[in-house]
Amino acid sequence: MVTIADVARHAGVSSSTVSYVLSGKRAISEETRRRVQTSVRELGYHPHAGARSLAARRSHVIALMVPLRSDVYVPVMMEIAIAVTTTARRHGYDVLLITNDEGADGVRRIAASGLADGLLLMDVELDDARIPVLRERDTQASLIGLADDVRGLSCVDHDFAAAGALCADHLADLGHREVAFVGYGSGVYHRHAGYAERTLAGFRDRAAGRGLRFVHRTCEGTYESTAGTLARVLADRPGTTAFVVQNEGAIGPLLSLLRTSGRTVPEDVSVLALCQDQLAEQFAPRLTAVTGSAHELGRVAVEQLMSRLAAVRDGGRPADDRVLLTPVLTVRESTGPAPVRTP
Amino acid sequence: MVTIADVARHAGVSSSTVSYVLSGKRAISEETRRRVQTSVRELGYHPHAGARSLAARRSHVIALMVPLRSDVYVPVMMEIAIAVTTTARRHGYDVLLITNDEGADGVRRIAASGLADGLLLMDVELDDARIPVLRERDTQASLIGLADDVRGLSCVDHDFAAAGALCADHLADLGHREVAFVGYGSGVYHRHAGYAERTLAGFRDRAAGRGLRFVHRTCEGTYESTAGTLARVLADRPGTTAFVVQNEGAIGPLLSLLRTSGRTVPEDVSVLALCQDQLAEQFAPRLTAVTGSAHELGRVAVEQLMSRLAAVRDGGRPADDRVLLTPVLTVRESTGPAPVRTP
DNA sequence: CGTGGTTGGCGAAGCGTTTCGACGTTGGCA
């Protein structure tokens, strides 16, 4: 292993000088800096992470806590994780992956061991047991998702209410008057996962404002469940001319079932999805969809955490940032004007 | 921060004794052990990770290098990452997430800085630039996927050839004589990603043995691409009675297109998928599928790496393990007997 | 009762960094 002392010897300076060249925390003459940098390169020197974190009392690592459970669409989580990792690297940080099942103890473990300087929490519940633990050691953290009490934390999430409203607006603009909202399985609502309720609320409010009648139906995302949901909707509200689908798993089945039942999309019914663009593109017809950027979610969360860490370093008190990302509606082929009523 | 010295003071012993209690590397009297453990609990002591890695020259962290690119089905990657993390935790290790775009330099950085004790590489190419770097510092690593030269490494992968063979057997058993293999986009084959070629080869060999005629067609996984592929197949080989689909993205479009063209699955054509069970269950009809366990892939990779690290600790030379996981065929509703020929 | 081996615990020397205070050297200014 090549140490800072090796570099120092090679460059003919002391090891503290090498350290200052690398950190830039003190002025170093151009001449010396160059010599040191050359030595670093020639010897292939990489500072020992453990020694660094011991001496500097910071590890240059952040922890990302991801859910084990996956009723949330999995590729989204992966996209967030990737965005987090690349953004963190750009700040000179590495990312430690922790699973949610470690729970509050996991947070304690990471914070107390100095393994990570800060945490990113995904799949936050409104009343999350990990949050008090963060406060008790005042560990810097940023949430991906919203919680009830976020004092001392930053957070970022999609603006699900706006997404719901966007859906209602689009369908109302197209002249639809009776709409079905196909949501997640009831478990998701019971967990108070927030996003499901917020989307629905946003949709409900705007629908009311636009004079849109609608029913909300839960759906587990399997073929059977979707079939059941659809049957009930068609029985209860035969005049339904549009579907909003939030559960990614239900999209394929719903399209199949509509086709099977002799309905054409979008001539007879419109289908509007709340899902990633990539997924929306894969169906036939391509789906009009309301989307938020998962990548952006990860990126912003890291930026928030970095700014908190910077504030602490400068002896200040970090600001509690709260960002809601504006969703985007992309019109494709699955939505069209409400069919003319033929009574 | 509570240190080992605090624990020692609290328990009335020296800090080395605390260390030995925690590591179990020397005999400690029952009495002392209990006192120390009580103190640890009461003070909420967690060893400082940096100090530990500095003194013991190992970090209890392994790095997982994941691909940025995602022509491989993303949920699979996530499942592997989760399996890796939980398995590693069970061994007292944490997982550092690195992205593939750091490439060989990333491997160097992690290994040289002592951030991780070993590496897990995903999305390995047959001739992967990261492998020589591993050898040059002889860093312990395990590959998820196969490469050409794996001396000094362990690796684990699905037995794609067996999966291909399983497909051929199943269709031959059902009496099919003319089959189309819908593969990945040509880019995947050009990258020599291995798995695509191995599946195809396994299928080809077994098909030959069973007297199965087949064509292989690349497909990008979009709706258009699938439509083009299907049209060509039907034009060139009108007698085709079964499709094997490896590209997850092509499954939905293919099913839609077949239905649109008036063909019923499985009465007119059989569809056999190479994909996760979870995905296969979501289509209508449910797909007969050949699957390997992504979770198992991650688990085995970690076990391999752990055993290598243990060997090094004991002063031995690690064994180069090589595991191929046997795929499983699950018969569902999308495959059936070849239709009786009506000329 | 001396000898030799175990057992249980302690002290101290690192491990490779960062960072603080100190110390020449310069250069500008009175």
Place this chain on the structure above:
DNA sequence: TGCCAACGTCGAAACGCTTCGCCAACCACG
């Protein structure tokens, strides 16, 4: 010319842990 402030560099003291060697106390044995 003398003084004071940068400026650039160095030495040494942490940082919290592991581990090696050592030592006392104890036991069993001849």
